[in-house]
Amino acid sequence: MKKFKNTLSWLIPAMVIGFATGARFSGFTPGAELFNNLWQYLKTLLLLLPPVFIIIGLFEVWIPRKYIEKHFGESHGISAWIWLMLLASTIVGGLYVSLPLAYSLYQKGIRLRLVYGFLGFSTICRIPMTFFEASFLGLKFTIIRYIVAIPLIILSSMLIENINRN
């Protein structure tokens, strides 16, 4: 993982948070709204992330690299895609949850295209999201989306892996 350059990486959040907080207490309306938005997103993150990272920590310590490499490494089978799809379907939140998880998988020796497959699946196969979608937009909509998206996710993961190797 590329380390964030210490001061610079804190700069944007510090500026926005500082501005929003200042505006909030000086009564500048858009600033107060900004502060409100920030607070909502921060709450969501702080509620969701602790258990996610605890599970990631346990995963990294307990799951042997050999096992992962054997089933999800260079010579993985089709079942690897299916297992990752099942894992991805349980993701909650969004990319910001699946990204740290995907990186842990990657460090354990999962093949790159499976990492990208997992990321893709985590955006299109999430179980709670699917239920919402089917009940509000109709089952037909959801089925079409799945049938179109899954092969495309697999294809684009392979493409991204190839680009990465050259």
Place this chain on the structure above:
Amino acid sequence: MRFLYPIAIVLVIISAFADRKKTQQSLKLAWKKFFSILPGFLTMISLLAVITLIFPLEKTGELLTAHANWLGLLIALSIGSAIFVPGFIAYPLSAVLLENGVPYYIIAGFTTSLMLVGFASLPIEIAYFGKKTAIIRNVCGFFLSLLISIVIGFLYGEF
């Protein structure tokens, strides 16, 4: 999303019974990993807060209702890529938009790019996987959303 807490707690307890030292090690690792990506998360919420200020959800809905054509699809894909809306808000909103005459293919472009493309989470993605791959994955996600919405449009007879 609260259900993750009981799962994490049960796993930690099982792990502690099996091996105290490993459990300590894993909790330390969890904290280290969380802290090292924290600037990325803070940048993400800062970007999201600013984007949400510029494009509130109601405004997005109005824009999509006003442009029920190819331009609308482009708007749907772009705004969907930039903002972050959880499913339990995005889908009810989409159902309302459908009732207001927004075609299915625009809804598909909006909800799919919402999930697949993450402009605000780019700093996190770049930190983990590098600039090149992060950008390629998001561009792929954008075109994938476009393709899905075209197929939806055809199968719903909207073209």
